[in-house]
């Protein structure tokens with residue numbers, strides 16, 4: 001283990017405490033809210049330290065990072081979760097190495113993943129990423145296309161659709177942020193009413209998770225609050241006009 005990682009244990013414990021507090025505030029059972037540590041930009045040494053603290057699933061935003069880290073951590077039994085925009089030409093790596101994709105947002109990608117997964121003889125869990133904010137170029141399926149998309153996904157046996165994922169608007173106004181999370185919950189509830197078994201809601205990050213808990217998140221994607229500030233600005237991950245700084 002690299003150096004002193006007490007700070008990581010402290011952050012991890014503190015995040016869990018803050019999530020539990022948000023659950024109490026919302027009248028929810030903390031057992032119903034999982035934390036997905038987001039390890040993007042951090043190296044294998046730190047992830048190994050996180051594994052010794054009990055973390056086993058890690059969210060990554062880029063297929064290349066999963067490809068680079070997975071072989072170095074093959075002994076750790078990690079489940080890699082793809083949470084970032086995925087180009088179809090990277091579907092092969094993800095089909096080989098990831099246990100789950102939360103950023104499924106178009107049929108072309110479903111087709112590419114399915115083809116690669118058939119080849120690998122595997123099936124994976126997927127969440128459909130929905131665009132719930134009005135920001136111009138954030139990735140995700142337009143909400144009005146969700147019913148048709150979920151119906152179309154029924155024909156891919158390698159993709160087990162488990163729920164929905166979103167990124168809220170980047171705003172200091174909690175009302176606007178919370179409206180994104182509420183939108184995702186309502187879309188999930190409508191889809192369930194239409195016969196889709198998709199209970200999971202992946203929403204909420206370091207800066208906005210209490211609002212996501214209040215709106216029914218079953219899973220929070222937390223990077224900074226666990227691992228600290230990233231060496232790159234988030235504009236590296238959201239290369240678009242409204243990029244988070």
Ligand SMILES: *Cc1c(COP(=O)(O)O)cnc(C)c1O
Nearest residue numbers: 038061083205206221222223224
């Ligand atoms: C980086 C990232 C997160 C975590 O963000 P933090 O603010 O560091 O908690 C969550 N979701 C996605 C898609 C990300 O790329």
